Every structure is written in C-alpha cells, then in structure tokens.
Amino acid sequence: MAKEKLAYDEFMKGLWRENPVFVQVLGLCPLLAVTNSAVNGLAMGLASFFVLLGSSILVSLLKNYIPKQVRISCFIIIIATFVTVVDYTLAAAMPVIHKDLGAFIPLIVCNCLILGRMEAFASRNTLRMSVADAFGMGAGFLFALVALGAVREIFGVGELFGITLFGPNFEPWVIMILPPGGFITLGVMLLYFNWVEEKKNKIDKQLAAEDGVN
C-alpha cells in the first residue's frame, strides 16, 4: 500500500508540485516556440510525453548495464531513437500535425526536461517509480503547453483549437502569438504559481505554529 501511495505521489509531484515548466522552469525552448496555438501545444506535449515515458522505461530497465561514464551518451541515444520514431510515425499517420510542428519534433531531443529526468530519476529508481515520474512530468509538461497555447491563441487570434470565440469585431492582440507574447504569458503564469506556493507555505507555517501552541 505504501508503495502505491508513493507512486501516486510521484505522479502528482510532476503534475503540480514540481511542474517542469512552472516550478522547475525547464523545456522553455519548445514551450515558447510551439504554443502559438492550443492544438500545437497539445501535439508537442503528447509527443514529448511519449518520448519521456519510453526513455524512462528503457533507462530504468537498463540502469544496471550502463556504466556511469557513458550514461549521458546512452541517454541521448535512447532519447534520439524515440524522437525519430515519433517523427516518422507522425509524418505517416498525421501529416498535417507533422507539418505544423515542423522542425520542433527533432528538437525534443534537446528538451532538457527529458534528459534531466533520465539523470535525476530514471537511472536511479525502480521501473514502477520511473513510470510514475514520467507520467507526472509528462502530464505537467503537457498541461503547461496546452495552458500556454490556449491563452496565446485566445488573445492572439481569437480562437481556441481552431474554433472562433469572438465576433468579427474582436481585435486580436497579435503580440501574443509572437515570441514576446510567449515570454509575457509564461512570466504571468510563473508569477501565479509562485504566489500560490508562497500562500501555501504561509498557511502551513501558521498551522504548524498553532499546533506548537496547542
């Protein structure tokens, strides 16, 4: 039972408490580049999720066979192989999305989130925990991508997933779909996350103090 609880904890950690984007501030390059629309964010998030999960499983299974001197090279080889599989699979099965994401699919290899999790977690933990961690981090990244993509698409184009939201008089805030808009939106979201974290810490401290008094 304790083990199961731990696995769930790992998942929630990736999704919220140590969200790779809003808390760890990792993977910003693909984040800012492909979140000009919600559907692009979704596609990139799913592709990265698949690569992260596959790589975590493989690294965790092979961790006792990879000498630590060459571990980073091996991680990169594993990640790059998965990314190539995703690239060709998308080109065959979903050519429109493949066209939209373009050069950013191969760039998943450079996503420091994935390499970071291999080094920090998958190479040092059991398969079960690594899967939970990959699910959590992948879900957290996906959530960040879709959230950012949705905000930028709504304000920058007036649509969400291609569905027009406002009437013809809506003046799109064009900067939102350009790089500065990405940075600004991310900054605002980081602000919010930090504020929530501080509030939570304050409340925890208060509760602890009250407990101490009692």
Place this chain on the structure above:
Amino acid sequence: MSEEKIEQDTGSEEPSPHRLIGTLAVAGLLSGIIIIAIYLVTFETIKENKARELRESVFRVLPDATKMQKLLLKEGKLVVSYKEEKGEEPIYAGYDDNDKFVGYAIPSDGPGFADTISVLYGYRPADRKVIGMWILASRETPGLGDKIYKDAAFVANFDDLAIDPPIVATKKGKSKPNEIDAITGATISSVAVAKIINKGNAYWVSKLPEPGNEPAYEVPAAHTASSGAVDTQAP
C-alpha cells in the same frame, strides 16, 4: 609493490575502456536498427501522403481539371513521365473530363519571412494567366505569415492574375491585372509568394510549348504498377 596493488584495486572498480566502448557500440547498433525499421515501416505511407497532397494541390490550383499527369523537360520538350527520377523538376498538366487541356500546375519555391515557402500555382498559357495558387510548405509565423494559406481572400488573389508585367504585391488596394493585395502584417510573406511565382514563370514560360500544342492526355493503362507512379485521377 603495495602501491601498484592499490592502483590495481581502484582500477578494477572502474569499467574497462572495452566495456565503455562496447556499451556505446551496442546502444548505437540497436538505435540504428530501430531507426531503420521505423523508416522502412513508414516509407510507403509517407510517400502516399506526399503523392496525395500533391494530387489534391494540383486539382486545387486547376479548377476545372479532373485528370492530371506529370511532365518532365527532356531535350527541350515536355514529355509525360510515370516514373520517379532523381533530381527531376516536374510540372503537371491538368485535363478536364473531355481530356481537354486546362492548364499547368507549376511548383516553385523561394525564401519567405521565416523559411523557404513552397508554392504550386496553376497557369493557363492561352491567356498567360495564373488561375490558382496553393502553398505546399511554409514555416511562416502562425497568425501572421500563415495567412498566405489560411486567408481565403489572399488565396483568391491568384484566381485570375496576369503575369505580364511580373506580379506585384501592393498594400494600397490592387488596381492592375498583375497586382495582388498584400496581407496586413505579413507583407514579406505576401511579397515572397509573388516573387516565387514570378521566378517559376521566368523559368518555365519560355520552355512551354505554344498554346494548343500541349502534351495530350495519355490513359495510363500499362504504367500504374511502377513504383512512384503519379495517380492521375481526381480523388
């Protein structure tokens, strides 16, 4: 002697260079095998996707066409081609239900704002007009430059466009038969499309046969089985 022994002890805890090289070699080998496998598995599907996209694009830029065939320039003459040849520069001819020639679909590309833009446009030699345009590939800025294919009004610019003098993109509202309206906020992308079509014309128009002497439609009876054959019927 004891020093040597200590060195050897610490040495035996580290994997030998052979182990390191061997691990990387095995990893590389397995990775290579997987990549080749996925390439082979998806090869046919990707090729079909590209061919289908091309077919759809040709019929999009040649409004009345229901059949098409691929043409290659061989010794100064346009001949029908069914095989895929390396480094070929094809254009496509569209025909209507009565096998009457409708126009050429000419591919061309050039630099846009972000990256290369690939264009396919329909050309009618009888009155020297562009009769349709379709963007095959572009990496223009979403929400701005990508209007060159998302904005129906911009694409409609090319439905009846004279090519003499060369096409010009204007910001102030088009008034001449060779002018198109540039997209607000995407001037560079709009101008790029005009330049790309002009470039295609500069290359091809002089090489095309006299109006009326276009290659006739050949029913592809014996050729459909060859690999890379372009499916000539409308979807």
